Amino acid sequence: MNKVMVGITLGAILGALDGMTAWFTPAVRAGIVGIVIGSTFKGIIAGILIGVFARKVHSLALGIVFGLGVGLVLAFIIAQLQHGYYFQVMLPGGMVGLIVGYATQKYGRAPELQNAASVR
Amino acid sequence: MKWLGDGTVDRLRANMQVPDLTGTRYRAIRYVASGGMAAIWLAEDTALKRNVALKVLDAEDLPQLESRLLREAHILATLEHPGIVPVHDAGRLPDGRVFYCMKFVEGQRLDEFLTTVAALPDRLRLMLRIAEPVAFAHSRGIIHRDLKPENVMVGPFGEVLVMDWGLGKILNEHSTESSAAIASADEQQRTPAAASSTNHGTVLGTPGYMAPEQLRGEVESIDQRTDIYGLGVILSVMIGSPAGGRAARRHRPILAICAKAMHPDPNQRYPAVQALTADIADFLAGSPISAYAESPVERMARLFDRHRTAVLLIAAYLVMRLLFILFSRR
Numbered sequence: 330m331n332k333v334m335v336g337i338t339l340g341a342i343l344g345a346l347d348g349m350t351a352w353f354t355p356a357v358r359a360g361i362v363g364i365v366i367g368s369t370f371k372g373i374i375a376g377i378l379i380g381v382f383a384r385k386v387h388s389l390a391l392g393i394v395f396g397l398g399v400g401l402v403l404a405f406i407i408a409q410l411q412h413g414y415y416f417q418v419m420l421p422g423g424m425v426g427l428i429v430g431y432a433t434q435k436y437g438r439a440p441e442l443q444n445a446a447s448v449r
Numbered sequence: 450m451k452w453l454g455d456g457t458v459d460r461l462r463a464n465m466q467v468p469d470l471t472g473t474r475y476r477a478i479r480y481v482a483s484g485g486m487a488a489i490w491l492a493e494d495t496a497l498k499r500n501v502a503l504k505v506l507d508a509e510d511l512p513q514l515e516s517r518l519l520r521e522a523h524i525l526a527t528l529e530h531p532g533i534v535p536v537h538d539a540g541r542l543p544d545g546r547v548f549y550c551m552k553f554v555e556g557q558r559l560d561e562f563l564t565t566v567a568a569l570p571d572r573l574r575l576m577l578r579i580a581e582p583v584a585f586a587h588s589r590g591i592i593h594r595d596l597k598p599e600n601v602m603v604g605p606f607g608e609v610l611v612m613d614w615g616l617g618k619i620l621n622e623h624s625t626e627s628s629a630a631i632a633s634a635d636e637q638q639r640t641p642a643a644a645s646s647t648n649h650g651t652v653l654g655t656p657g658y659m660a661p662e663q664l665r666g667e668v669e670s671i672d673q674r675t676d677i678y679g680l681g682v683i684l685s686v687m688i689g690s691p692a693g694g695r696a697a698r699r700h701r702p703i704l705a706i707c708a709k710a711m712h713p714d715p716n717q718r719y720p721a722v723q724a725l726t727a728d729i730a731d732f733l734a735g736s737p738i739s740a741y742a743e744s745p746v747e748r749m750a751r752l753f754d755r756h757r758t759a760v761l762l763i764a765a766y767l768v769m770r771l772l773f774i775l776f777s778r779r
Contacts, residue, residue, distance in 0.1 A: 343766070350770050350774060421773070424766050425766070431762060
């Protein structure tokens with residue numbers, strides 16, 4: 330599995346999990362399906378961005394910072410659209426980005442052959 | 450009556466055996482060490498202006514010893530590898546003694562160097578580098594037969610060299626050393642003081658490091674698995690005796706690697722050095738190894754160790770979500 334796939338898979342799983350926890354908030358329970366789909370989609374977008382970054386930059390620290398940043402920005406957009414719940418949305422969103430940033434740096438196949446080909 | 454100390458005896462012995470280097474390109478600098486059949490001298494190669502080591506036979510006109518020393522030089526010349534000391538020259542000195550010239554290796558013997566390496570992963574990485582030249586020699590059909598920590602040197606830049614190929618055996622050669630090997634084992638049991646050196650004709654290996662088939666003098670059954678036994682002994686010296694508790698549990702796979710490498714039956718050992726190093730590398734990477742069947746609990750512990758940060762991050766995330774749920778219900 331390459332780094333982008335690691336990012337997409339983990340982003341989707343954590344995003345879906347993130348969305349499902351909305352069920353415990355009665356005020357938004359009615360729209361749970363939309364929340365789960367939106368959250369999963371957000372996780373996939375974050376996973377792609379962070380995975381592509383991990384392919385280009387091989388640095389655990391930078392990967393984590395980038396992941397955190399992407400997670401926070403995407404979560405901020407969601408919170409803006411919901412007109413609130415900034416803390417409840419941005420904290421988990423940032424953490425998902427951080428985890429995906431760590432995972433894409435640590436796991437997944439780096440594109441070594443492509444690099445070697447470009448050097449030639 | 451006053452007894453002479455070991456150092457004095459060594460100095461007197463060295464002075465008596467100063468090689469006659471007149472007419473050669475070498476100039477003796479100092480005596481370094483002595484083995485069973487030859488002495489090592491630090492010398493200057495006056496043509497290339499560099500220090501070299503000369504291994505000079507202790508006596509002249511001993512065809513068997515001469516052929517053995519030249520055979521060692523031949524083996525070293527065959528094995529061009531960064532982990533094996535290169536030989537530059539071989540021949541006969543004006544005093545009639547046979548010699549060969551090799552790179553002068555400065556560094557520490559493995560047993561001394563280990564006192565500066567505490568962490569098990571560092572020691573195992575060192576072990577992998579010790580195994581490399583041995584695997585290379587096997588690929589050239591040569592076995593060492595005297596692998597022990599004293600025969601491994603670690604240079605000032607961390608380079609690892611496997612030394613003393615004097616007992617090296619070319620695998621496709623037929624030899625009649627069986628009786629000598631048996632004599633070796635018997636002799637060593639009688640003279641434990643000599644056990645640390647490799648004396649011609651009496652020792653074909655070092656007791657405590659020799660594989661059982663070597664001790665029994667079964668020359669025909671000596672092959673690369675005999676060296677794998679030696680590597681197993683070195684590995685067991687490197688890992689030491691782990692303390693009890695969690696450390697001992699963590700050491701179980703590596704102890705199993707040692708046990709497999711040092712199995713009394715050569716057929717039960719690793720078939721090749723590469724298989725041994727693959728297990729060590731897998732252990733270092735936190736992967737399962739062929740020599741040890743782990744229990745489900747051990748497997749979980751190993752996976753947790755391997756992915757500790759990722760597991761802790763996800764656990765922290767789940768705890769955070771749980772706290773959010775609990776607080777939102779209040």
